[in-house]
Amino acid sequence: MTIQRTLILLKPDAVERQLVGAILSRFEQKGLKLIEMRWFRFTPELARCHYAEHVGKAFYAGLEEYITSGPVIAVVLEGLDAVEVVRRLIGPTNGAEAPPGTIRGDFSLSNQRNLVHASDSPASALREIKIFFPTI
Numbered sequence: 001m002t003i004q005r006t007l008i009l010l011k012p013d014a015v016e017r018q019l020v021g022a023i024l025s026r027f028e029q030k031g032l033k034l035i036e037m038r039w040f041r042f043t044p045e046l047a048r049c050h051y052a053e054h055v056g057k058a059f060y061a062g063l064e065e066y067i068t069s070g071p072v073i074a075v076v077l078e079g080l081d082a083v084e085v086v087r088r089l090i091g092p093t094n095g096a097e098a099p100p101g102t103i104r105g106d107f108s109l110s111n112q113r114n115l116v117h118a119s120d121s122p123a124s125a126l127r128e129i130k131i132f133f134p135t136i
């Protein structure tokens with residue numbers, strides 16, 4: 001068990017559906033600390049950088065269109081085993097299959113419009129935090 005930092009993105013559907021407060025409160029209630037937060041808008045170039053492992057997949061064009069469609073909020077969270085804990089809190093990719101009690105399970109029915117992204121490993125967390133918060 002170690003103190004870790006991880007990156008989450010509140011995606012355009014979270015902002016559009018006014019779920020930012022509800023989603024952030026899940027992480028705060030769990031005991032995770034908000035370290036950094038900023039608003040921005042994805043460009044196609046930034047989408048290709050952040051989602052490099054998905055470029056070329058069948059769903060990538062739709063993912064790029066969705067993630068560039070509106071404002072996004074990037075947040076760095078810190079806490080015990082934060083990478084794994086946050087992944088469990090958000091639930092599996094497909095909201096229709098995500099269990100009740102998880103963020104996607106409670107608020108999403110979609111495989112694509114699933115409200116929140118979270119780093120999937122400590123190495124991804126380091127890489128992704130650097131993309132959105134190069135100075136921390």
Ligand code: CMP
Pocket residue numbers: 054059062063093111112113114116117118
């Ligand atoms: P995220 O956790 O941000 O990581 C990659 C994103 O691609 C994912 O959430 C979804 O928004 C999207 N995605 C993953 N798989 C699919 C799929 N099969 N169809 C459509 N979108 C997908």
